[in-house]
Amino acid sequence: MHLDHNACYHAVQSRDRRFDGWFFVGVTSTGVYCRPVCAVRTPLEKNCRFFTTAAAAERAGFRPCLRCRPELAPGHSLAEMSSNLARAAARMIDEGFLQEHDLTALAAAVGVTDRHLRRIFRAEFDVSPIEYAQTQRLLLAKQLLTDTAMPVGDVAFAAGFGSVRRLNSGFIERYGFTPTRLRSRTTAPRTEDGPTLMLGCRPPFAWPALLEFLRARAVDGVEVVTADSYARTITVDYGGVRHIGWLHARNVPQRHAVALTLSPSLLHAMPPVLARTRRLFDLDCRPDLVDAHLGTLAAETPGLRVPGAVDGFEIAVRAIAGQVISLAQARRILGRMTAVYGVPLPQPSEGLTTAFPSGAALANSDAQALSAQTGLQASRAATVIELARAIDGGSLRLEPLVPLAPTLAALQALPGVGEWTAQYIAMRALGWPNAFPLGDYVLRKRLADGDGALPTRRAMVERAKPWAPWRAYAAMHLWHREDALTQPASH
Numbered sequence: 001m002h003l004d005h006n007a008c009y010h011a012v013q014s015r016d017r018r019f020d021g022w023f024f025v026g027v028t029s030t031g032v033y034c035r036p037v038c039a040v041r042t043p044l045e046k047n048c049r050f051f052t053t054a055a056a057a058e059r060a061g062f063r064p065c066l067r068c069r070p071e072l073a074p075g076h077s078l079a080e081m082s083s084n085l086a087r088a089a090a091r092m093i094d095e096g097f098l099q100e101h102d103l104t105a106l107a108a109a110v111g112v113t114d115r116h117l118r119r120i121f122r123a124e125f126d127v128s129p130i131e132y133a134q135t136q137r138l139l140l141a142k143q144l145l146t147d148t149a150m151p152v153g154d155v156a157f158a159a160g161f162g163s164v165r166r167l168n169s170g171f172i173e174r175y176g177f178t179p180t181r182l183r184s185r186t187t188a189p190r191t192e193d194g195p196t197l198m199l200g201c202r203p204p205f206a207w208p209a210l211l212e213f214l215r216a217r218a219v220d221g222v223e224v225v226t227a228d229s230y231a232r233t234i235t236v237d238y239g240g241v242r243h244i245g246w247l248h249a250r251n252v253p254q255r256h257a258v259a260l261t262l263s264p265s266l267l268h269a270m271p272p273v274l275a276r277t278r279r280l281f282d283l284d285c286r287p288d289l290v291d292a293h294l295g296t297l298a299a300e301t302p303g304l305r306v307p308g309a310v311d312g313f314e315i316a317v318r319a320i321a322g323q324v325i326s327l328a329q330a331r332r333i334l335g336r337m338t339a340v341y342g343v344p345l346p347q348p349s350e351g352l353t354t355a356f357p358s359g360a361a362l363a364n365s366d367a368q369a370l371s372a373q374t375g376l377q378a379s380r381a382a383t384v385i386e387l388a389r390a391i392d393g394g395s396l397r398l399e400p401l402v403p404l405a406p407t408l409a410a411l412q413a414l415p416g417v418g419e420w421t422a423q424y425i426a427m428r429a430l431g432w433p434n435a436f437p438l439g440d441y442v443l444r445k446r447l448a449d450g451d452g453a454l455p456t457r458r459a460m461v462e463r464a465k466p467w468a469p470w471r472a473y474a475a476m477h478l479w480h481r482e483d484a485l486t487q488p489a490s491h
Contacts, residue, residue, distance in 0.1 A: 008050040012036045012043075017203055017256065018288040021073035024051045026062040033057035038068035055135035056126035063175050064142065066185075071139035072200045072257065075284040077433070085110050086124035088401040089117060090132065096238055096271035098133045099160045137161060138170055140270065145182045148195035150267070152179055158270045194245075194262040198255060199274065201283040204291075204303030207251040209480055210281065213307055216327050217318070220335040221342070221354040233345060234276070234310050235355045236269045243269040244343060246352045247277060258283065263347065279308035279400065279431060290470045297467070297477050304480060306472045312398025312429035313391045314356045319424045320383050320416065321376055336374040341365070359391035383416035390414070400431035427472045436464050436471035446478040 003023055011019040019036045026033040026049040033051065034040070051057040054070045064070045075094075076087075088110045097106055106129065107117040121129050141159035144150055150158065156167040156179075164179075171179050207228075215225035223232040231248040245263035252259050258281060266273050278284060282305035291298040298304065309315040321337070322330035341357035362370070367382040376384070390396035396410050407430065411422040420439045427435035437443065438461065444454045447463050455463065467474035 003050045003052060005048075005050060008036070009045050009048055012038075012048065015039070018286070020202055020256075021075055021200065021284075022286075024054055024057045024070060024073075025049070026051060026057050026060060031061070031063055032065050033062035033070065034065040035068045035070055035073050038065055040065070040067060051126065053125050053127065053132065053135075054139060055132045058135050058138075058174055059127050059131055064139065066182075069143070069146070071143045072198055074200045074202050075278065077284045077286055083120050083124045084401060085112060085117070086120045089121055089129060090125065091275070091401055093129060093133045094136060094271065094275045096160060096269075098129070099271070100239060103129060134170065134174075136271075138174055140274075141167060141171075141179065142182065143197060144195060145179055146186055147188055147197055149186065149188045149190040150195055152183060154267060155179070158267050160271060194264045194267055196259055196261040197274070198252065198257040199260055199278060199281075199283055200257045201281070202285065202287060203253075203256050204287055205251065205253070205256070206301050206303040206305065207253075209301050210305050210307060213476075213480070217331065219331055219338055219356070221338050221352070222334075222356050224351040231350070231352055232310070233352050233355045234266070234273065235343070235358065236266070236272045236276075238269040238272050241268070243273075244345060244355050245347075246345065246349050247273065248349075249277065249281065263349065265346065276308075276310040280310050282306050282308055290473050293470050294467060294474055294477065297474055301477060301480055304473065304476050306433070306476055307428060308400075308431055309398075309429045311356065312425070313359050313388070315429040316387055316398055316411075316421075316425050317357075317362075317384055319421045320380055320387065323380065323416075323421065333374050333376050337370075337376070340373050359388040362388035363392040379416055383414055386414050387417075398425060398429040402430060404430065404432060427475070433473065434469045434471045436467075436475055438464075440475070443475060443478050446481065 008023055008025065012025055015037045017037055021035070023036065024033050025036060027043045027047050028049065029043065029047045033054070049060065051060065054064065089106055092106060092109060097109070103117070104114055107114045110117065118128055121132070125132055137160045141155050141161065144155045144158060145152070152167070153164050156162065156164045159167070161167040161170065167179055171177060211225055211230060214223065214230055218225050223230070229248060229250040231246060233244070233246050236243045243266055245265035247266070248261040249258050260277055262273060285305055287303045291302050318330070318334060321333050338354050338356055341361045342354040344354055345352060362385060365385055367378055367385055370376060370381040370385065371378040390410070391398070396407070398407070404426070408422045408426060411417050411425060412419065420437045423435045423437040426432040427437070438457050444460065447460060448454050464471050464474065
């Protein structure tokens, strides 16, 4: 990725938050690299070097700034990188793939050779996949040492080092000091709950609107949404172990971050949990680009995000169960489904009692029984079971950066899954920013002509053209203008 030196330096001079996480600045006079929003005195231009990633800055010999803390910077959104394969590999590394597999397996997972993966990855990120993974581990450990009271041994395992010795070695080699030196600076109190971490985002961030969307769809036992926070259960397979727990999130606008507290049961699954939480709240969005492109449509609620998913299968089940019924009805059906097929949490927390059913749990169920147990229409129960079998068997993956066209085709090959359902799943589970459910009633209503006549599909396509490649955000703005609680759940 090419960086313009002059543009980057001007962004550093102005501490422009739009560029936070977009690049990092290494200062040759200090040997430290910073975020462009760092509050220290602006360095001389001749002393600045600019890098697309923290890993590239560290590879060049710079240490992370202890004041602006590069580990808190937002990441890149899926639409911003030039190489689909490189970003697919980076996403898998972020979720801890290299903790369980080697580089050959990573290359095979994205469909290329080791050599080709190294080439395209370096072209995109200026570092090798291994260097990128090591920086991600070090920065996570640095954040845990700074923001939590976790014992150093627990930090080593949570960040993926496997031992305190390897953690010490990594810190000394890359940063020139030990983890215990950094730990001596922390003032974080010990708590009975798990650690609380800050996940950075770019302003503006329409947190109340995001909560409103999630509140209208919250499933009892799985989610709890208050006036200013969101909490839910989550299941993650990581390190050969299934981790079940809960997360609690609240916005911290003065720090341009979301404070995330995790249950102790998730401490050894942090990389995938943190990555999925970032997707759930769309924290890597560039609202300056999206809002400017959407123009007046985004003016009412700047910084509106597209809610993602912690589990693609769950989003698909929600979409199928919610076809043509109200949100309240869909929530009741999903609540019953969770009560019967979900997994109880070993340690429930304030309304969070059960993990959403997995594909394996529903794959062997009977459509008539599922319908009778949940109130889901029999034909839709059959669709859910077919979906569960595809997910459990590995023939269908619902996660960001899977091949889009084949995945949409596979979804629409399922009985009862049409274009609307597939596009909604693409929007939330696949993270496709240009998804747009053309047949949605509320969208058609919002785009109706002055006489109230609902537009045809062709007319909808034409109306939505100017919003590409951010049509999913346009849909969110149009939905946000309606009272979600009174509209059919298919929105």
